[in-house]
Amino acid sequence: MSRQEQRVRPAQTTAFAAQLANADIDLTSVAGPAGPETLLELNPADWGRAAAVAATAGLRFAAVWGEHRPPELLVTTLLAGGDGHLLLRTVLPDSAPQLPSQTPSFPAADRPERHLQDMFGVRFVDHPDGRRWIRHRAWSAKWYPLRREAAIAGTPVAQTAPDRSYPFAPIAGSGVYEIPVGPVHAGIIEPGHFRFQAVGEDVLRLEAHLGYVHKGIEKLAEGRDLAGLARLAGRVSGDSSVVHTWAACQAAEHALGIDVPPRALALRAIFAERERIANHLGDIGAICNDVGFAFAQVQMTRLRELWQRTSAAVFGHRLLMDRVVPGGVAVDLVSDQLTPLHQEAQQLHQEVKSLMPVLLEYPSLQDRLRNTGVLSPANAERLGVLGYLGRASNLQDDLRRDAPYPPYDRLHIEVPAYLDGDIEKRVQVRGDEILIALGLIETLLEKLPEGELQAKLPLPNRECAGLGLVEGWRGETLAYLRLNAQGRVLRYFPRDPSWLSWPALEVLTPGNIVPDFPVCNKSVNGSYSGIDL
Amino acid sequence: MLRIFNKILRTGRLTEPLPAGEATVAELGAACQREIAAKFGGSLAIRMVDAGSCNGCELEMHAVNNSFYDIERFGIHFVASPRHADLLLVTGPVSRHMQAALLRTYAATPDPKLVVAMGDCGADGGEFGISYASCGAVANVIPVDAVIRGCPPTPLQLLQGLLQVLQIKTPE
């Protein structure tokens, strides 16, 4: 089936303040974190209703996070429309904080709110699912790691007990059985627990219990300088190192009010597109391999390896870690590398262009991938999924086009989209995106500006905050940052797009057979580390 | 189908010129193979455990299976169960939430066994250190025979590291 036509989300963030006023919700417009987004402050009592208004207006829920500023707790939600983003904030007392939940209007808020509940001790009064999420058994229910007074060392016991008591949804019905899987899986992948309820071979229900690789990233960021923050951001999810570092640095640059030199911005985009291509190559191969089609795996891993080698040879790191730094980039591109990079891009274009039809038209692959793991456009919209997962289900949100940040504000961005929402279309979108990204790299190389690689970073001399928003290979990636007057981190919150895609896996797996779960999972490819933090 | 054969034929065999000075995949692999023949009856089964990694180390672990390295040809393969493993390859600082699972995986691996901590995180906690959420180095949780540093180690470093372990250690 042919691609969908280009379509931008019709809802507008600029209309939202008036819509809230119509619903009798009081708000104050206050200075938010630096960046292009407006911030509206509401009373805690209106928090849930405001979400209902936003959902009716067709805005997308992007993130919610907390921040402890004794004696207050700030809770901030990020919403998105076709014209960019909007922040909602409310302020709670830090003693016994309570808030209406936004989950009834936005299912995507479910786990982020429970993360906030476990990390800050905010109680969401009408949350449909009050279970703990990120807390297993390593710390007690009354200790909140992200409260200011909580010491990062905590008071751990020598041996943390396994989390046997997580209350999974109970099993019901005759002939229904459960399959527990993980946290340690059979392949080379990250740890997490999946609980299947099945009848015969058919999955009735899937529930994921994650949090196994929680390593305290948000707490670890506190007190770091910006260089240290950038290193940490690059390790939120190793497969998205460039994009998380870029988002964190962009947040810092917004907060400090500095402009990044044009050459550094172009190089950042080259890194980000290289990261997109590397991951898409690897995943297309891995998806096909999960249904036993080794040809694709061999071809794609070959291309990925060559690509990574160039990254190492030209930019100094196979995964491009630590190439983006606050204020700019750490490495330059010497002019005699331009031609080889052009040639490489053209060659890969040829290869992918000829390989994708071979894969997509191969009958036994079609047989396994078509109509498997279907996420309907309606469900995709309801869950607010991002990136290739959304695009295969006709959601086209792409920051590079809808809320462009430099250097993408000067580039034409094509966003592929399809209606079917199955694994085959997820593979196809990734193939399309590789070709589009290669085109972008060529344009960036052709027009590479001369000049500095890094801007000087001033000391803020006062507390300041900023927001970074970057389109990674999985989709919109966010960083929220608050710095003290000395430029040290008070709060860092990275939101990986996987927060939005994990719930989709639980929606698109039921109805498929148990043996198809690995390929369903790979086609979504949520990051565990990226959301466990 | 024809197009697939066509692509396979035209891709041909992957060969690469030998880089000067640096140990090559072929040399490292052959050396590993000799050790594996002598000490492991010809094949080394690895069970990987991500105990808290950022997933960067896993990407490079995947890479050693691509056609350029293809470590299976040296007798090294990744297995699905610790019960089949000779060696545990552990990544990440050990998150407290993975501590019990790592201990159990270790216990489930039959003796004699080797444990290798991969990456700076596995070696000393790396960027994450020790905290309420992290136990730090793998050696803080289970006995470790060797560490392979790097963030992440490249496929060549991984192979080199494995060779060193095989040379100095005999599984006890």
Ligand code: SF4
């Ligand atoms: S060593 Fe580096 S790549 Fe490996 S898990 Fe640690 S941070 Fe990630």
